[in-house]
Amino acid sequence: MRLFTITFCLLLTSHFLYGQLQRTTNQSITAKDVTSVNIQFDYETEIERWPGGHIQIQTTIKMTNGNRNILESLVKEKRYEVLIKEDNGKLTLNYKDFKQGLRAGGYNIYEDISVKVFVPEDVKVIKNGMVYTEDLAKG
Numbered sequence: 001m002r003l004f005t006i007t008f009c010l011l012l013t014s015h016f017l018y019g020q021l022q023r024t025t026n027q028s029i030t031a032k033d034v035t036s037v038n039i040q041f042d043y044e045t046e047i048e049r050w051p052g053g054h055i056q057i058q059t060t061i062k063m064t065n066g067n068r069n070i071l072e073s074l075v076k077e078k079r080y081e082v083l084i085k086e087d088n089g090k091l092t093l094n095y096k097d098f099k100q101g102l103r104a105g106g107y108n109i110y111e112d113i114s115v116k117v118f119v120p121e122d123v124k125v126i127k128n129g130m131v132y133t134e135d136l137a138k139g
Contacts, residue, residue: 021063021071027082029055033089036124037117039132040094044114047132049121056118057082057093066102066109074102080113093117 031054039045059080063071074080085092095113102109119125125132 021066021068022060023063023071023075024058024060025075025080027057027059029057029084029091031055031120031123034091034120034123035089036091036126037119038090038092038126039117040092040128041115043095045127046114046116047125047127048116048118049134050118052118052120055091055120055123058116058118060114060116062112062114064110064112065107066104070102070104070109 031052034055037055039047059082061071061075061080079096082093082095102111
């Protein structure tokens with residue numbers, strides 16, 4: 001019985017240490033002279049229009065088989081920071097290439113990334129090469 005209890009506690013502890021974690025980061029870009037934004041994300045991306053004067057990017061990371069320290073360390077190292085290129089009022093947004101997998105403690109760590117981008121109403125949006133309209137988002 002004692003061996004069962006110890007085994008159960010170890011399994012329960014490992015579940016909490018290597019379960020699914022979630023963290024949302026925010027990045028803001030002043031859109032004063034921005035006429036268009038080209039969003040080149042390979043992740044689930046939602047676009048929302050708003051009357052604000054800046055572009056807000058919310059990146060949600062769901063991590064499986066990692067722990068809070070690993071996730072916080074990756075955020076601190078700017079792994080999930082959006083790369084921004086500006087050319088005459090045209091912004092291009094994308095992320096670093098994450099082809100290299102993550103491993104810790106002999107386990108593969110999986111990242112599920114989703115993004116929500118708030119864009120001012122008067123800024124043209126191009127999403128993965130297609131002009132974005134609210135009609136396309138509903139369909």
